[in-house]
Amino acid sequence: MLLDTVLEQVDRDLQVLDHLGLGLRYCWETHIHADHIIGAGKLRQQRGCRVLVPQNATVKSAERSGSDGETLVLGGVQIEAIATPGHTPSHLVYLVNNTHLLTGDALLIRGCGRTDLQSGMRELFTIR
Template sequence: MLFRQLYDRESSTFTYLIADPGSHRALLVDPVLGQVERDFKLLQELNLTLCFCVETHIHADHITGTHQLQSKTGCLSIVPAQAPAACADRHLEDGEVLTLGDISLKAIATPGHTDSHNAYWVNGDHILTGDALFIRGCGRTDFQSGDAGTLYDSVTQKLFTLPDATLVYPGHDYHGLTVSTIQEERQWNPRFKGRGRNTFIEFMNALDLPDPQKMMEAVPANECCGRVDSATAR
């Protein structure tokens, strides 16, 4: 498996390039509009055919690069089940598996940060956690129908029950961390360590965070799969 972790400094977003070396077929998870040329160049350099752009959720901090990448490659757009994106070619249900040669990408529904969110378990040893679980943190729960109790259940009942050695690759990082493991996060993540469900809810509800700077433009654009012209026309 070819696996690359790519970074957008402006939004602190990780994009993941995953490809099957045998067939040269690839997918991108959480592409960023401002990095489309970088990603497209890398695909060309590695002689890869982009088949899918996959979103963990409808983002509020950046506009997805899916629409532009579709225009360049003809790839399909994939979002979680129930995500408000009628433009998507496919909505992945909990437990559904997307295959690409020898690669399997299993959707694990992990709502809470938003009301429709998937983590993706890749080949049984990598978990792309989106904004449900960060390295030593987690996504916020105070907008887009987020819910702290639901996020606690998603992380503790679905992600923390994966094998200990599973590599954790988050959707964002703000501290220079790139990869962890399920065992590490279960043991050391301060958002969850020593907190029951009720205390987690109290903690998250008291955070009082400012809205993401691009929220008003990013959410409607991402509901249109990154088509900025469609979003502004709504």
């Protein structure tokens, strides 16, 4: 499974998968921004993976959606989806085996994803 793939990195990602002898079953998105979705679509074309997006995201081409509190299982790995609106209204983070958090753009190094771009929820976070 790859998370939040980016179009410009698809060739690199495929090389790494091939180098490691791994297949690709899923591309998951934490949120919907054009760069991520386009990357997942190209990977689906080339490797036949399934695409999962947050519930209520405005995407028609994904095979599955994930919602807050839902636990998904990949092999022996449990992944809980947690709603984190702000960067986008339907943003999800994924808690892996209760030990690691895949944050997408909700939490970045030294900051968080902007809330004023492409359907961000700036009004929720205005400090008065």
